[in-house]
Amino acid sequence: MKKLITITGIFAFLLVSQNAFSQEKNAAINANTIKRDTKQKTVIYNGSVNYKSEFISFDNAEQVVMDENTSTMKIYNPKI
Numbered sequence: 001m002k003k004l005i006t007i008t009g010i011f012a013f014l015l016v017s018q019n020a021f022s023q024e025k026n027a028a029i030n031a032n033t034i035k036r037d038t039k040q041k042t043v044i045y046n047g048s049v050n051y052k053s054e055f056i057s058f059d060n061a062e063q064v065v066m067d068e069n070t071s072t073m074k075i076y077n078p079k080i
Helices: 002-021
Strands: 028-030 033-037 042-052 057-067 072-076
Touching: none
Parallel strands: none
Antiparallel strands: 028 042, 033 042, 042 057, 057 072
């Protein structure tokens, strides 16, 4: 009985911690053109790029380059 309670507690803890520590993916991005380079693992957004997330937002950037290798975003000429 004690093992059952322990296993149930561990399982419940894992479920709660997974939801608590996962990153939210509620970001919206719009652009005139989108190009994806699968070899370099980058996505390039061109022309009036708008981005909105929980932490940052900007409008009318000329270009945004997202690098999947380094998990970085380079923003060129945004209007904040």
